[in-house]
Amino acid sequence: MKINKLAIIFVLIAFPFTWLNRLHASEQSYNLRTETAYNSMLDTAVDDAAYALHSKLKQSEQYSGYDSDKRYSLDVQLAVSTFFNTIFINMNAVEDQVIQETIKHYIPAVGVIGYDGFTLYTEEEYQASGQTYYKHIMRPVKPYTHVDDKGNVLQFTLDDYVVVYNPSTKQWSRGYRQELEDRIDIPLLRDAPLFDSVRRQTIIEHIQNDLAFAINKHNERARRNGISYTFTLPTIPDEEWQNSINDVGVIAFIQGLPMGSGVYNNYALGGSRILKASLYYGFTLNGIKYVYPSKCTSVNPEKVFSSQREAAAEGYILKRC
């Protein structure tokens, strides 16, 4: 019976290990699925927010007459509330104020990259009627300013439009770089590639500094709320920054959200590009109406449609090339 005893001893020793192994494996797979769900939640929320930015498509009056499509007055408040709504729906917290506030502690900052400035939505301390409140509020817009060696102040935007203050002549001027280069004596305005790289660097630095500051500040408050996680601005590859400042957009962070034995950390950058709708060209062949995507044909169409649905509503049958 010796071998039996050996087997039993082996089982006694090995069983805890295999059991732990099994627990770890199931936790890993649970984590993986939760992470995927959270990733898609954050992506959807940022996309929704970026979409909401543009939902009131009206050009701000300050810039009326200029035809840059990046230049819309953004509905920042709506974008942020859309972002949180989507998060709450995904977290099943639409009606639960307490969970909503708890989730917000894990979102140190939501930023909106506007045409001429950057806005943050973070938790702030403020006093009203004798009481101190900690609440997420919208910060004022911070312009993308840059001071050159001679003390000239340049306020950049997401395209070539720039506002310049010259301290020696005490003069403000605004306009596109090409318009200003002959009128104002600033070397930066004459050098288009340099102007672009300085502009991009300035914008990225502004956003990074603001975010880093807000996230650091958040640490302090988070600890009071019982979150023992050190929030830091994650390293975001330079390429992603370059792409994200091509147009107005939204950036959001979720950090330290507990998940099994680990924590969930992620960020999402969402742009709100206006996509050019593809056109559909309508023809009549042998008495039957057809419509082709515009890229398939170069012949002059009888009728042009901006969507498939429009074409179908008039009886055109879709053909693909």
Added chain:
Amino acid sequence: MINSIAKVAGLIIAVLLLFVFPNQDLYQRQDDISSMLVYKCVTNFVDAARDIGYVTPQMYNDFFDELAMTGNSYDIQMEHRQKRYDPVYLDPTDVTTFQDDVLLNYEYHARGDILATLFPDNTKAMDDKSRQYEMNIGDYFGVTVTNTNRTAATVMMDALTGGISANHNIVVPYGGLVRNEDQ
């Protein structure tokens, strides 16, 4: 006599406890880890395709190679449901019978269609535009990966239980709407 039967029984139990069950458990873990890797690959591939709105041969090859790293063979089912609006005609050859109505249909493209675009019967370069499989915003793109070989865990489980179970130990379905069109 009784002693020797007990000895044989003891030996069998010892072999089961010492070798068969631990191995079965390890193989099962191996399958769990493979299935997690497959899950990660599938979500990455599908999310990338949905984000940019097309599938390139390179993307598909990378995806395929990553799956092969698990040492199993897989059946990759892809489906693309292309959204299309069709006008309602009583007789499609007669324009006057148009019913002033539109139907929303989904045109179903399975793996064969997609692979035929990605890997055509010609010698065009890998990054040729014509080899991209393009989708539109609002279309549905999904991938289901199932393993086709009998994994060691399945084999051992069947040997122990005397059953004949199906091969499918790893099944990962994933999909969603196409969100972007970068042509």
